[in-house]
Amino acid sequence: MPESKEQNPDETESVQENEPRRRAPTPIKVFNAQTGDHLEVPFQKRVSSLLLELGIDSETVLVIQKDSLLLPGDSIDPRFEVEIRPVISGGSGR
Amino acid sequence: MNCRVCKKKAVTAIPRHNTAFCADCFDRYLMDQVRKTIKEFRMFEPDDRILLAVSGGKDSLALWDILTRLELDVLGYHLDLGISEYSRESTEKTRIFAEKRGYRLIVEEIESEAGATLPVIAESTKRPPCSACGLSKRHLFNRAARQYDRQVLATGHNLDDEASRLLGNILHWQDGYLEKQLPALPAEGGLIRKVKPLNRLTEKEMATYAYLNGIDYVIRECPMSADAKQIFYKKILNDIEKESPGTKQFFYFGFLDRSQKMFPYSPEASPPSEKCRMCHQPCYTDICSFCRLRMKLSPFPDPEQFNGTHPDVISLHTED
Ligand code: SF4
Ligand SMILES: [Zn+2]
Ligand SMILES: [Zn+2]
Numbered sequence: 001m002p003e004s005k006e007q008n009p010d011e012t013e014s015v016q017e018n019e020p021r022r023r024a025p026t027p028i029k030v031f032n033a034q035t036g037d038h039l040e041v042p043f044q045k046r047v048s049s050l051l052l053e054l055g056i057d058s059e060t061v062l063v064i065q066k067d068s069l070l071l072p073g074d075s076i077d078p079r080f081e082v083e084i085r086p087v088i089s090g091g092s093g094r
Numbered sequence: 095m096n097c098r099v100c101k102k103k104a105v106t107a108i109p110r111h112n113t114a115f116c117a118d119c120f121d122r123y124l125m126d127q128v129r130k131t132i133k134e135f136r137m138f139e140p141d142d143r144i145l146l147a148v149s150g151g152k153d154s155l156a157l158w159d160i161l162t163r164l165e166l167d168v169l170g171y172h173l174d175l176g177i178s179e180y181s182r183e184s185t186e187k188t189r190i191f192a193e194k195r196g197y198r199l200i201v202e203e204i205e206s207e208a209g210a211t212l213p214v215i216a217e218s219t220k221r222p223p224c225s226a227c228g229l230s231k232r233h234l235f236n237r238a239a240r241q242y243d244r245q246v247l248a249t250g251h252n253l254d255d256e257a258s259r260l261l262g263n264i265l266h267w268q269d270g271y272l273e274k275q276l277p278a279l280p281a282e283g284g285l286i287r288k289v290k291p292l293n294r295l296t297e298k299e300m301a302t303y304a305y306l307n308g309i310d311y312v313i314r315e316c317p318m319s320a321d322a323k324q325i326f327y328k329k330i331l332n333d334i335e336k337e338s339p340g341t342k343q344f345f346y347f348g349f350l351d352r353s354q355k356m357f358p359y360s361p362e363a364s365p366p367s368e369k370c371r372m373c374h375q376p377c378y379t380d381i382c383s384f385c386r387l388r389m390k391l392s393p394f395p396d397p398e399q400f401n402g403t404h405p406d407v408i409s410l411h412t413e414d
Contacts, residue, residue: 033313034313034314034315035314036314057332057333057336059109059296059298059332059335059336060297060298060332061298062298062301062302062305064305068105069105069106069302069305069306071095071104071105071106071107071114072107073095074095085301085305085313086313086315087152087297087298087300087301088254088297088325088328088329088332089151089152089153089297089315089316089319090315090316090319090322090324090325090328
């Protein structure tokens with residue numbers, strides 16, 4: 001029987017199901033490769049919800065963790081930093 | 095999500111084709127798309143020597159890798175724009191990429207060629223930076239192609255670049271630009287043939303290719319692009335694409351299907367008929383826009399800068 005019911009109310013339903021022993025949800029460390037910024041966002045289980053949290057369209061970035069590309073449906077391992085690499089470039093004289 | 099072809103774990107999804115690929119199948123897909131584009135638009139002749147414009151970004155470095163894999167004869171050309179740290183990084187990454195792979199590369203500096211760095215040119219001529227940048231690149235690419243006996247200039251413009259440019263041109267009914275917005279422009283009046291072999295592939299696909307092939311490119315954005323309209327148009331198209339995958343490609347290729355009828359390209363009507371008095375490159379008036387730009391920056395230019403040719407009488411008041 002999962003203990004998740006008495007955990008942090010911020011935790012999402014899917015987290016409660018899959019990570020029952022975690023006391024508090026681990027924040028996700030994110031690195032934006034274009035701006036060089038490092039930030040932490042509340043735990044998100046999947047890439048799609050992380051991008052939603054950051055307000056980013058999945059078609060405009062690569063999401064990289066542990067030297068692998070992640071798809072929106074992939075899970076995030078909160079022990080490792082996630083690199084967000086924007087792909088859109090601009091300028092009309094290129 | 096699994097690869098639609100071999101069922102291994104997918105590393106990238108392509109919503110407009112409703113598909114996903116593993117790294118190997120993605121590589122096959124991307125190379126097929128480039129081959130198809132080259133063939134469909136008859137971009138290269140068998141013995142063509144290619145000059146490739148290389149900025150140090152994902153598209154141009156990836157294109158260099160792809161054209162080399164296709165066993166084409168490619169010479170890279172990089173123009174250092176003198177935009178502080180950004181240009182230093184771009185030039186360094188381009189050099190390292192070329193050196194590691196044994197690719198041939200020419201590097202020129204806008205400061206030596208035009209008399210000032212791009213930020214200074216933009217500031218002192220009151221031109222938008224991207225416009226001064228485009229003008230200088232067109233001139234210097236064409237000059238390098240002639241100097242190094244290259245028949246065709248390839249650039250890394252991708253589907254997002256072309257679709258966003260098309261949107262901008264249509265919104266402002268730029269008939270002259272629409273007529274020339276083709277993936278392969280023939281040589282005319284001393285201007286070299288130009289091709290865009292990546293026009294079927296999105297920015298995301300090109301970034302994915304670069305990542306999977308270990309290409310170390312400049313990720314940060316050119317600081318002069320901050321208010322570039324093109325980024326705004328790209329965003330609009332991406333918002334539409336999200337609601338309706340495939341629209342971007344349909345929009346751009348739909349235009350190409352109709353462009354001959356709607357905006358017929360008429361080479362004989364437009365080629366530059368004159369030679370610039372200063373640099374002897376093709377131009378529409380007696381002094382080309384690049385030399386005029388150079389003169390605005392330095393009214394008493396060193397004749398050596400003009401390929402050793404002395405300008406005869408220079409009118410400093412010639413306007414664009
Ligand atoms: S953003 Fe503008 S200034 Fe910067 S490289 Fe592109 S065209 Fe040139
Ligand atoms: Zn596969
Ligand atoms: Zn000239």
